[in-house]
Amino acid sequence: MEKIPLVVSTEWLEQRLDDPKLRIIDATAFMDIPRDGGQTSILSGKPSYEQGHISGAVHIDLLNELSDPESSLPFTVPPRDYFCKKMTELGIGDGTYTVIYDQGALVENPVVAAYWASRLAWQMHYEGYENIAILDGGLPKWKQEGRPLTTVPGNYPSTVCTGQRRTELLASKEDVKRAMNDDNVILINSLSPEDFKGTTDAYPRKGHIPSSVNVFFGDHADQQTQKMHADAALRQPFEKIGALDLDKKVITYCGGGLAATWTALILNTLGQTNVAVYDGSLNEWISDPTCPLVMGN
Template sequence: MNSKHVMIDTDWLEAHLNDPKLRLLDATVIMKQDENGVDISSGKEEYDKEHIPGAVFTDLLHELSDTKAPLPLTASSHEEFAQTISDLGVGEGTYVVVYDRGAVVGAPFSASDWASRLWWQLRLEGFDEVYVLAGGLPKWKEEGRPLTDEQGSYPKATFTGQRRPELLASKEDIKNAMSDTSTVIINCLSPAEFKGETDAYPRNGHIPNSKNVFFGDVTDPETKGVPDKEKLHELFDPVGALDTSKKVITYCGGGIAATWNALALFTLGREDVAIYDGSMVEWSSDESLPLEVGE
């Protein structure tokens, strides 16, 4: 398989901040976890305090999600997405770099999976010139690079992409895939969550026949991007995800971390990975659907 370039580093971004074709998007969502559960809120307040110069805030939680859907962070319709992303200046003749502030506030550094969520949504809606900043804002700040509180903006554009429905999986798709040997289902949560040893969801466990590749392991500790090809093969070969004769669907808790594993697979040439958007939040809430515990 051919490798695909999708991560960019801080040196490259700083050198291209004034490129008129660049659309730099801050995709931060604030997630806090404590004994009372998970709280998710917009990252706009943090963006207003400081961000990379020129960046515009992109509201994944409210403006790029279907707020009428029963589950939070459900991908919006193509028409709504196209309108919002056009207003942000993304369209023909531009390219996008996405970053965030990390997955969970107060947690050790992990994958930039809010950024990968927007990367996936752009690809879902037919836009390919999109890249993710390795390490996101935490790495940018660690290196002492410039920050600002001035609001960024770009001229309105016309987004012309067409939706790729094959990159989005539904509950029905998963039900069919459970018994389909030509489909690999990957659970991207921690081993403890996969085994059903936590109480993160209405019911514990994993979707039958799914394999576990923890998204937290799919990060290079130095670059803060995806690991090298050798490491990725170690992670994904055993579960069959690199067999191009098979379809791959990734899922997690709510369709966020799953996009990081999809991005990692994309770098190995798997451009066809689908995301189960409802993930465990939807699946575990339906008592009629099976779950397995243990390995």
């Protein structure tokens, strides 16, 4: 099967909607951040999917269906058998190619329409799935362009997956500890500059992991169209910190392993393939008082 790009356009996808080998996943969820500083909650995107989605798409709930049910942290990778069983039941596996989209990250402001899609794409790559793309601009861009929607649920025949887990794509807490003192590894914090500096109340312990540098995930796409910026603009912040040096390894992290996957995907599109995601990210790091944090730049 012909290898597909990591990111595809709305036009590219619409031209292939009738392809029997195509699998489309709506990975929408919504992050509700109270204005009064209360606890953030994750809302299912299933009701939004039922109101209208791209023809053929099935909906997957990343938090409740594809995260480790035994973990104390949200959005951690589940056992391989658990993940693959769900995907093969949905018909996603050998002999198919997959396009993933979402409708944005936040209830009030999407920020970027690939936040959830990139997380699922990363999990699939980690488990050895191939030919996976995310939809540039997601469903917001698809709607803006007047492309067709349906309320008919997607349904694909079950299949199998014979790929192997790619352990090099995931970084552990111990990997990050070693990276803090390794000039050959670049740690990237994908959160906002304010979260990075520790000037917000987003986390019980403030600041960032020592030696890490900040490249905000929300700067990779146009806020109006949700379309990714051109490669030249995407390259600038990463070139500045040396993250596109192919002799370097890059580890991305964020709050809970979501935005970090978007950063990893952007790096992959720019040719940097030696990228791992710290799956536990700050949720795990700050829960261990022996793990250091620094404030400011």
